[in-house]
Amino acid sequence: MASKTATSDAIAFDDHVDAIYGAAIDVGRWPAVLDGIAQQCGARGAMIMTASPDRMRWTASPGIAEVVDAFFAEGWHLTGGRADRLIADHHPGFCVETDYVDADALRQMPVQSDFLEPHGMVGGAGSLFQGLPDDACILTVEGCQTHDRARAAVPFLDRLRPHLGRALTIAAAVRARMDDAVLDALSLAGVAAAVITRDGRHHACNAEFEHAFASGATIAPITRAMRFRDQRLQAAVEEVRSTGVLPGGRSIPLDLQWRGYPAAAHMIPLIRGARDYFGSDGVLIVLASAGNVSIPGADLLRLMFDLTPAEARLTRSLLEGLTISDAARRHGVTTATARRQLASVFAKTGINRQGDLVRTLSGLGAGFGAP
Known part of the structure; x- marks a missing residue:
């Protein structure tokens, strides 16, 4: 029985390794790979953060993606914490928060008390990896129920770490070139x-x-x-x-x-x-x-906001200074219909008042002329 369990564990570990190397080149696989690692560790999710002198990127497993986005959007990564400690320590393995900070002191830290714990991210483990050429990569598992549970996952993570290090080094370099390749492709088009x-x-x-x-x-x-x-x-x-x-x-x-x-x-x-x-x-x-050889007479107003022809005609009339009633008469519709069209224009442009609409689009009439 013990032998059979050990064999199953070995197969599971090999599956993780295969998935990690697959994600080294096909970076779109990382969220699923991170999710598998997190499940093995009893965590809610896992994430990778890659920092270089001119950019910072992150990828997270689906279960914590929104929380991770909020973490960076709200600037919590700038408050200091695990990342700084990992970079300063250079420990060649995974660490948990309580390796550096007493549990009571940790709970007093704003990032822990005001963000991580309210989002169910109590315990976690992380490690630092050297990327190419100047990238620093940090992989963390997040949302273990306790710090002890996170510590229990460290042996498994340390076994994966050499494979993660090699794969993350390649993946960081691939990501760094993907944006240039996409922009170059757009340029060719x-x-x-x-x-x-x-x-x-x-x-x-x-x-x-x-x-x-x-x-x-x-x-x-x-x-x-x-x-x-x-x-x-x-x-x-x-x-x-x-x-x-x-x-x-x-x-x-x-x-x-x-x-x-x-x-x-x-x-x-x-x-x-x-x-x-x-x-x-x-x-x-x-x-x-506004130039489009496939759509003769295309105008910028419709191009920008996907307005219907009737909505574009109404908006052009308002830009000319007509009232909503005068614009309705010009185009042979009721004032109620014109108001419904204007409400749709507001929804599509993200502008809530007629005066703001006119001010935003004024001065660009050359692009809004009728076909």
Whole structure:
């Protein structure tokens, strides 16, 4: 019986090793791999954080992904704690919190009392790995019921550690190149795109994006902070910098023309799997213009916000200064119908008042002209 159990454990361990090496190249597999490791340890989940001089990335198993996102979004990683202790110690194995801090003192730490414990993340274990060329990788299992339970998982984790170290070294290098490869592919397709980090720094951009903005964008030489002359786009970048997030994405009319047409910037938050592909937890910026050979007469207003033709006509009339009643008469609909269309426009643009809508879109009428 004992021999059969040992054989089963060996098979389970080999399965973990195979999965780890598979994720070294196919980095999209890491969430499932981390989930398997966490289950073996009796933990809620596991995560990888990779830090380099110009970026920070993380991947978590599905069960704790939202908690981990909140941890970084709320800035708890900046308060000091396990990561700092692991980096300072350089211990060639997994450690638990109570290896460094007494359990009573640990409970008094704000990150523990105000975030980790309320989210059910009481005990955990982690280890530091050297990446390529300047990456530091930390893998942690999170949400063990007690610190003793986390400590009991250390022997298993230490057995996995050599395999994890080799795989994470390769995976960090793969991730660091994936964002460049995707942007290059977009450039070949004629798409102008850039990525900024959640603190507003330049992460990557392709040649199409550089050409579109020419002198309309600058990158600070030391901080790498990204600044745009376009006030609306810069305001969105400042929002990302101050809050670390851009909920739901954003489409912004720009004060520039691209390929002879008024342009818009689609800002897409990089979360979940997209974060792995672009090697950043920030925002993807993609330029779009009203020019479209497949849709003659396409206008920027519909392009940006996916308005129906009736909604676009109503919005153009409001931009001309007409009241909602006058716009309804112009287009042969009732005022009630026009108000319903305007409500839909509000929902699609994220703007809640007619005056704000006009102010936001004013000055861009050349791109909004009727076909």
